[in-house]
Amino acid sequence: MLTLTPSATTKVGELLEQEGEDNLFLRVAVRPGGCSGFSYEMYFDTEKDESDKSVAFEGVRVMIDPSSAMLLEGATLDYSDGLQSSGFSIDNPNAQRTCGCGQSFS
Numbered sequence: 749m750l751t752l753t754p755s756a757t758t759k760v761g762e763l764l765e766q767e768g769e770d771n772l773f774l775r776v777a778v779r780p781g782g783c784s785g786f787s788y789e790m791y792f793d794t795e796k797d798e799s800d801k802s803v804a805f806e807g808v809r810v811m812i813d814p815s816s817a818m819l820l821e822g823a824t825l826d827y828s829d830g831l832q833s834s835g836f837s838i839d840n841p842n843a844q845r846t847c848g849c850g851q852s853f854s
Contacts, residue, residue, distance in 0.1 A: 749803050750776055750812060750820045756827040756836065757805040764808065767792060773809035776825065778816040786819065788838055 752760065760774050775793040778786050793811065796802075801817045803810050812820060823840040 749801060749817065750810065751824045752805040752808065752810065753824060753826045756825045757808050759827040759829075759836075760808050761806070764792065769794070773811050775811045776816065776820065777813060778819040790825075790836065 764772055764774070771794050772792045773794075773796075775789075775791055777789040779789050780786060796811060797813065799814050800811045801814065803812075819842055820838075820840065821842060823838055823842065825836060825838050827836050828834060
């Protein structure tokens with residue numbers, strides 16, 4: 749299953765709080781596409797499916813559909829806010845190849 753670092757957990761928690769809806773959670777998915785074959789997708793959602801995998805990090809709920817969960821097994825979602833890089837990134841041990849933008853993999 750996907751793991752969130754403390755900085756990612758904090759940032760997602762802040763963003764969820766700004767939305768002001770109690771039933772929101774972070775959905776992380778892998779979709780076909782991108783320059784390397786698959787691309788990551790993250791968004792806030794309220795609709796759950798029975799087959800979704802659910803995990804929580806300090807009150808931040810994350811949902812992943814079963815097919816994405818297989819591709820994200822052992823992956824880590826991180827957040828950085830620095831001069832050279834800023835934003836979310838996924839370190840995925842299942843990715844054999846990634847593109848330059850870091851948003852797609854194969």
